Amino acid sequence: MNKEIEIMDTTLRDGEQMKGVSYSPQEKLTIAKILLEEVKVDRIEIASAKVSKGEEQSVAEIIDWAKKMNCVEKIEILGFVDKTESIDWINNLGGKVMNILSKGSMNHLTNQLRKTKEQHVQDIKETVAYANKKGITCNIYFEDWSQGMINSRDYVYYLLNSLQEESIKRFMLPDTLGILYSSQVSEFIKEILARYPNLHFDFHAHNDYGVATANTLIAVEAGIKGVHCTVNGMGERTGNAPLEEVVVGLHDFLKIKTGIEEKCLFHLSKTVEAFSGQRIAFNKPISGSNVFTQTAGIHADGDKKGNLYVTSLFPERFNRKRQYSLGKLSGKSNLEYNLEEIDIELTKAQKKRVLERIIELGDRKETITTGDLPYIISDVLETPQEKTFKLELCNIVTSMELRPIAVVKLLYKDKGKNKEMQLEESAQGDGGYDAFMNAIGKIAKKINYPLPILLDYTVNIPPGGKTDALVQCTITWGWQNHKTFITKGVNPDQVLAAIEATEKMLNIIAFQKKENKG
Template identity: 50%
Template sequence: MSKTQRHIQLMDTTLRDGEQTQGVSFSPEEKVNLASALLKQLKVDRIEVASARVSQGEMEAVSSINQWAKEQGLGDRIEVLGFVDHTKSVDWILQTGGQVINLLTKGSEKHCREQLGKTLDQHVTEILQTVNYALEKGLQVNAYLEDWSNGYMNSRDYVYTMMDQLKDCGIRHFMLPDTLGVMAPQEVFDSLSDMTARYREQQFDFHPHNDYGLATANVMAAVRAGVNSIHCTVNCLGERAGNASMAEISVVLRDKMDIDLSIDESYIVQLSTMVESFSGKRVPANAPIVGADVFTQTAGIHADGDSKGGLYKTRLSPERFSRTRSYALGKMSGKASLTKNLEALGLKLSEENQQRVLARIVKLGDSKELITTEDLPFIIAEVLESKNYHHIKLLHCSVTSELNLNSTVSIRVDVDGDIQQATGSGNGGFDAFIYAMNEIMASKNYALPKLADYEVRIPRGGHTNALTECVITWDCDGQETKTRGVHSNQVFASILAALRIINLQLHERSSAQ
């Protein structure tokens, strides 16, 4: 950290506010694992792990986290949301071995009057009663001013009066939430500039929500206004549209504002994956930093530019986050995209074969959005073994399958210029296709050979949308011949393998005449 760099604290509230995401509930063991990863690997400054008095399971989780943190010397970095209830929340936190309470107070006059049914003086009296008890018991105290953003916009005098009465009572951090995510960056800057200037001795946190999709921009405005602590969650978890994204604000503060942070960026994706798994909330493929596709170049022109001088690379390099750049294969691929993937596999192809493989990739791209590096060996094997015989071409094929009923196939083919069509029924789509094809080829004095073996597979470590390779071994009058088909649909992969044996045998027959 240089002398001119300013340090900003990040407080992660994935385990508390993030758990307010619809359908998300972390188990005690998951909470302990996440707390450990957040503090020891990602190295956030503080974490908020739960709300007091919620459940017995929550108490067990917080107790386990506090026990672990105490052993690691990190006990003062574990925070628990508590309520203005004099002794109850404080005693609950003490029972778990906690050291910090984040007291939830009402930061807007409307919340105080309509939800609590109290005046500000009554509310402040009860806040001071709880704060004093917490301090007597040795807890550190921070305070949320819930709905502060609306409170400041609607009744600044309420906020000022509240702060005037609480600023010297021993609260360490005054945490200012945009609870409903209603502020825009200029509003954040103006209001927080006022708060930091008016209360220069106080430490303010900003707690943004993302309802307008402005959470990251609002964090930048808060930092410009003088706030030195920012709240966030992993994967933008949180109520409604979620909180500020840990990944987004960390790179934006570093890259755009030259801010010093404690976190280790190389663990951002690992934490994202862990939270995705535990929460059941999937990360969009195009989510900045952590999305599956954000370091994948799709257009061939981009791969070409990178090859010729890194023309499409930025400070957001994948290596920075322990990731790698990839070049997608599909209908938009160019030669440079294929070359990058061949390099990744350690493969070399002649110029002619590169063109043949690329043509096959582009054609496959019409039926499968993304072809991966793992798919590529299947395509290469198919292309290199194939001979460009076109005695029979599949013009149309429809396969219908139902549970407990035979599958049906309708096909139309071009056999040496003769257009034929047929339907077939069988035990599965491929069986039905063979029946229909034999019906057509009977008029050509040809029948498909018997199957000796049939193998279907996807790439190692592949996904359900991976390309399928079908290798069929045919018994051709006692001699075995293998043909291969590759397609995103396994039935069509087998159909392509069958068409290949027909083309091979029709070619042999025409050559012998």
């Protein structure tokens, strides 16, 4: 097993083959910068040659930036066995590395290319020679290599025997259809490395059987020198080996040091989620929203008494925090952790009554967040919370030609000065809710009232819901000292659901300020 492993991320090429995903040039550049500057992967594959004008612009912008940063050799582009066309396309944009896509199985060679193995090797050699002439470094994919090893192993070795003396830096072995079991990965790679000890081999896993991460780690154990990943496991069908999982596996299981900055992985995952429009699964290792959340009361109690349910996979490694959910399985420790989050202190008797209500709500399958706690506390302790902010008017106008505009009127009860004020503002925005928030921002400035940062915004409609279905809008807010809280609104109108959630946010902040003073 090698002590150092090259990590190549192909989110911007193979990852973009996921259904419904298409990045703009600016989005590709942003992801490329995070991958190389913050996360610090070794190489990135950013596009396929000759795809479109938009792809050409993306490649040009990334390469221009990479030249300024003196890292253009870390930028790779997929090219084809077409002798000159792919190379000219890459060269004209300033690229320096091409990953040649060759055929790694007789099935693909005969039924797709319809050529002999001798013809294919000759075409590859001519392509490599032309690349060398243009000053472009070549790596080579053996597409469908896994089926090649299973059904036409002699052909795979014919390719390697014929190309091992060529100017090819890396031979890249993809399990294109994700069909290999871990023992096969180990067997095939060990066999190839024994035959060709002086060549550099990469392994490229796909996740069709859900074993891409495991297979990648097995490949490293078998002696592979480089692995390919995508952020969040993005990719065609079931995707590729997720970068964040592979990195943590290398660090924790194989004790291999990489240059990857773990603290930046979550930020990268969320950026790709936002740009791709593909939501990260709640239970996705490392980056899912539930990954560092304890639900059972016994777990929260164990953590409070001695971190009994904490492993080396702790959230701070990824710039995240452990959370303790509220619901029917909650215990006293779950409640105490959440009260600490919102800086509210209760007596032992009060905690007992609040916890009973939380369990009651959980039995009714209601979702309870930290942001709901002030309302539950107010209700349970029979001290009805008089709203500091009450939305009296909200008029939002949208049209095809003009930017949306919102007129907002809030009733503000300033208990410190014992007076009420009606505050009214109007503002434009990029959407109805954005216009509303801009108006709220103006009102907040008038009274010097701090507002949190909107971190996430999701809308849920019941399956099969019609045009009059109730919409639940859930908003995650970032508050002082890196704390977060969630508010929800329910309304048949999506924008009004978001506005309800925002009104709750304003009153939660006011409630916290009152409790802290008290």
